[in-house]
Amino acid sequence: MLDYAGLEALVAVVREGSFERAARKLHITSSAVSQRIKLLEERLGQVLVLRGQPCTGTEAGRRLCLHAEQVALLENELRRTNPALMPDGQHMPPTLKLAVNADSLSSWFMDAMAAFTRDGNELLDISIDDQDHTAQRIKQGEVMAAVTATSTSITGCNTWPLGSMRYVAAASPAFMQQHFSQGVTPEAMARAPMLSYDRKDSMHDKWLHAQGLASRQAPPKHWLPSAYAFVRACEAGVGWAMQPTLLIQRHLDNGTLVEIRPDTGVDIPLYWAHARNAQAGLQRLTHCVITAAAGLLQPLPDEAPKGRSPGP
Numbered sequence: 001m002l003d004y005a006g007l008e009a010l011v012a013v014v015r016e017g018s019f020e021r022a023a024r025k026l027h028i029t030s031s032a033v034s035q036r037i038k039l040l041e042e043r044l045g046q047v048l049v050l051r052g053q054p055c056t057g058t059e060a061g062r063r064l065c066l067h068a069e070q071v072a073l074l075e076n077e078l079r080r081t082n083p084a085l086m087p088d089g090q091h092m093p094p095t096l097k098l099a100v101n102a103d104s105l106s107s108w109f110m111d112a113m114a115a116f117t118r119d120g121n122e123l124l125d126i127s128i129d130d131q132d133h134t135a136q137r138i139k140q141g142e143v144m145a146a147v148t149a150t151s152t153s154i155t156g157c158n159t160w161p162l163g164s165m166r167y168v169a170a171a172s173p174a175f176m177q178q179h180f181s182q183g184v185t186p187e188a189m190a191r192a193p194m195l196s197y198d199r200k201d202s203m204h205d206k207w208l209h210a211q212g213l214a215s216r217q218a219p220p221k222h223w224l225p226s227a228y229a230f231v232r233a234c235e236a237g238v239g240w241a242m243q244p245t246l247l248i249q250r251h252l253d254n255g256t257l258v259e260i261r262p263d264t265g266v267d268i269p270l271y272w273a274h275a276r277n278a279q280a281g282l283q284r285l286t287h288c289v290i291t292a293a294a295g296l297l298q299p300l301p302d303e304a305p306k307g308r309s310p311g312p
Contacts, residue, residue: 006040007068009033010048010057014065015095015125017054062141066275069094069144073281076122093121096285099138099146101131102197103165104270106227107246109147112292116285130200131270138273145274145282147289157273160290163297164267169207169260170248171240176258178237184260186215194219195233195241203242207266242266246296269300 012022013033023030041048048061057065072094078085100109105128113124129137134146135154153159171179179192194204208214222239224230231248234241235256243257245265251257259265272289274282 002064002067003036003040003043004068004071006036006043007064009036010040010061011065011068013037013049013055014057014061017056019055059141066097066141066144066278069097070275070278070281073122073278077281080120093123095123095125096145096282097125097127097143099127099129099134099143099148101134101147101270102128102225102227103244103247104131104147107244108292108296109289111295112285112289115292116288120284122285130198131268132202133200135273138275144278145272145285148271148273149268150273151269151271154273156276158276158279160272160286161300162270162272162290162293163299164269165297166245166265166267167203167207167242168245168248168252168265169204169240170234170243170252170257171260172235172237172256173258175237175240176260179240180260184213186213189213190215190217190219192219193239194221195224195230195239196221197227197230198223198225203266203268207242207264210266211261211264267298270297 009022009026009032012025013019016022016025019030019033023033026033037049044060046060047058048064050056050058050061073096076094105126116122117124127137127143129146131147131149134143135148135150137143138146138148138154138157147162148154148159151159151161175192180188182188189208196204205214208219222233224233227247230241231243231251233239234243234248235251240260245252248257252259270293272286272293274286279286
């Protein structure tokens, strides 16, 4: 049987990034935290924590953290539904680590969060990542569940179709006049500043190639890792960008943003994936995510969930 006191220390160190902060969280000394992890590593015969600034988990360490978080989630649910089966005492609510793309987090996913937290005491630890890369976060044991663009089966995971987000190439009217008064051409696109969320953001390049607007010269880029600032910068004429209509529809309606090329939107399919062995503990969250997505995303054609029904 695993040493759960050691696991608790491991989770705290990996989550907090240092032995000192983990000790404060657990209300013990940092030497006690170090001793617990040392004993756990000796029992398992491998390193679980990479000591540094910050401390991080090895692959085995991350897997054990995920296991401990799943156990805490299941115990929390049992405590809520069958309190007589669980010992008395103070219990910290479990924290669920998720990965969500920025545009979903700024729009429909907030409804899922509100519904989930309203009916439970679980806490959410959400990291932002591109939807094309969040599946890897689950594979590596960094998160328990994620919103992803991966439709293929992920080893050890259940995947549920959520719907699609439509993106359009948008700019302010003033930007259009300044850069595209002679037409939207590859030469004009190569000179017009573009907004890019981060180095993983490739949607702009895909759209340029699909529209025959790509050139050998890459367009100048502003790097702006904020969904809200992305919209504001585009509206202010800083650059053009691929924007989700969920976030900019009112700007398109009132004319403060316009499509660079009308009716050339890109639909990005989104899926909800979670570790299969955590399905019981994530059942309620999965239901909240699917319900919120159904209210705002466009349905995917002929998609069936790769797993059992999450239930209410």
